[in-house]
Amino acid sequence: DSGVTQTPKHLITATGQRVTLRCSPRSGDLSVYWYQQSLDQGLQFLIQYYNGEERAKGNILERFSAQQFPDLHSELNLSSLELGDSALYFCASSRSLGRGTNTGELFFGEGSRLTVL
Amino acid sequence: GEDVEQSLFLSVREGDSSVINCTYTDSSSTYLYWYKQEPGAGLQLLTYIFSNMDMKQDQRLTVLLNKKDKHLSLRIADTQTGDSAIYFCAESIRRGYQKVTFGIGTKLQVIP
Numbered sequence: 001d002s003g004v005t006q007t008p009k010h011l012i013t014a015t016g017q018r019v020t021l022r023c024s025p026r027s028g029d030l031s032v033y034w035y036q037q038s039l040d041q042g043l044q045f046l047i048q049y050y051n052g053e054e055r056a057k058g059n060i061l062e063r064f065s066a067q068q069f070p071d072l073h074s075e076l077n078l079s080s081l082e083l084g085d086s087a088l089y090f091c092a093s094s095r096s097l098g099r100g101t102n103t104g105e106l107f108f109g110e111g112s113r114l115t116v117l
Numbered sequence: 118g119e120d121v122e123q124s125l126f127l128s129v130r131e132g133d134s135s136v137i138n139c140t141y142t143d144s145s146s147t148y149l150y151w152y153k154q155e156p157g158a159g160l161q162l163l164t165y166i167f168s169n170m171d172m173k174q175d176q177r178l179t180v181l182l183n184k185k186d187k188h189l190s191l192r193i194a195d196t197q198t199g200d201s202a203i204y205f206c207a208e209s210i211r212r213g214y215q216k217v218t219f220g221i222g223t224k225l226q227v228i229p
Contacts, residue, residue, distance in 0.1 A: 002159060033217070042221030043160075043205060056216050090159055094215070104148050104209040106217055108159030 003027065006091050006109035014117055018079040021112045025072055025093030031055075032074040033094070033106060034066055038087040049074060078114070086116045121220040123206050128226045135193040137223045139206030142187060146208040149182060151191045154203040154222065163204070164191070193225075201227045 003026035013019055025032050034046040036059075045058035049068035060066075063081075068074040078085060092106040123139040141149070147168050152160040166173045166180045166189075173180045179192040193200055206220040 002161070004159075031215070035219070043219045045218065048216070092160075103165055104211075104215050104217065105150075105162045105165070106152075106160075108152075108161065110157075110159045 002107040002109065004091060004093050004107050004109035006089075006112050008112055009110065010113045010115075012115045012117060013081060015081055015083060017081050017116075018077065019081065019114065021076040021078070021089050021091075021114075023074045023076070023091030023093075023109060025074070025091075026107050029093035029095055029107070030072065031094045032068055032072070033092040034060075034074070034076050035090040035092065036087045037090060037111070043090075046076070081114075081116045083116050086114055088113050121206055121208055121218050123204075123220040123223050125221065126224050126226070128228060129196050130228050131196060131198055133196055135191075135196045135200070135225055135227075137191045137193075137204050137206075137225065139189040139191075139220055140187055141189065141206070141208045141218075143208060143210055143218075144184070144187065145210055147211050148209040149180075149189050150205075150207040150209070150217075151178075151180065151189075152205040152207060152219070154205065156202070160205060196225075196227050198227045198229055201225055 005024040007022045030051045032049045036044045046060040048056040066076045088111045090111045092108045120142045129135045150165040151163045153163045154160045177194045181190045203222040205222045
């Protein structure tokens with residue numbers, strides 16, 4: 001158990017709909033990362049937050065948005081869903097921004113599997 | 118920019134050694150990692166190497182780093198069927214904050 005909790009584990013929805021994926025990081029971790037894993041594109045970095053602020057943005061579509069709340073949990077919102085959005089969405093957390101002797105290990109949740117029909 | 122590349126698939130026989138290779142582009146990487154993803158699970162850190170090291174050995178795992186060629190490899194000795202998984206290479210770059218870039222993942226199939 002990594003200590004990172006993601007809900008829901010599975011989600012089936014229709015094209016055009018909107019869903020919200022939730023992530024609770026490990027206790028004490030301030031950084032949250034979102035990744036998308038699909039068969040054809042592998043693991044793609046979407047976005048990173050640190051203590052409520054956006055720190056880095058990857059290949060995140062404009063239809064997607066995220067935020068990190070004061071209690072450090074994070075939500076990834078996916079809207080106007082398309083068939084190609086079907087994927088496994090991972091959240092990961094780490095202790096800090098990576099300063100000092102921290103090795104920067106990321107702790108991953110088990111993922112939320114989204115199926116768009 | 119940051120880019121990490123690795124092959125998609127590797128098949129080995131049980132008992133043989135597996136070598137998974139990875140190349141990265143950013144010479145300012147501080148740590149390089151190997152993560153393992155078992156079926157139906159999230160990624161889990163397998164091992165890591167600091168950028169000023171050439172080699173790290175941990176039981177059946179050997180990590181080799183060639184900074185000049187920006188090449189990282191993971192060798193698994195005496196590969197077992199339980200080693201079948203997807204292995205991700207990743208690099209960490211710290212410029213005020215940490216950014217971790219992952220490769221696409223190499224699927225290791227171990228044939229009994």
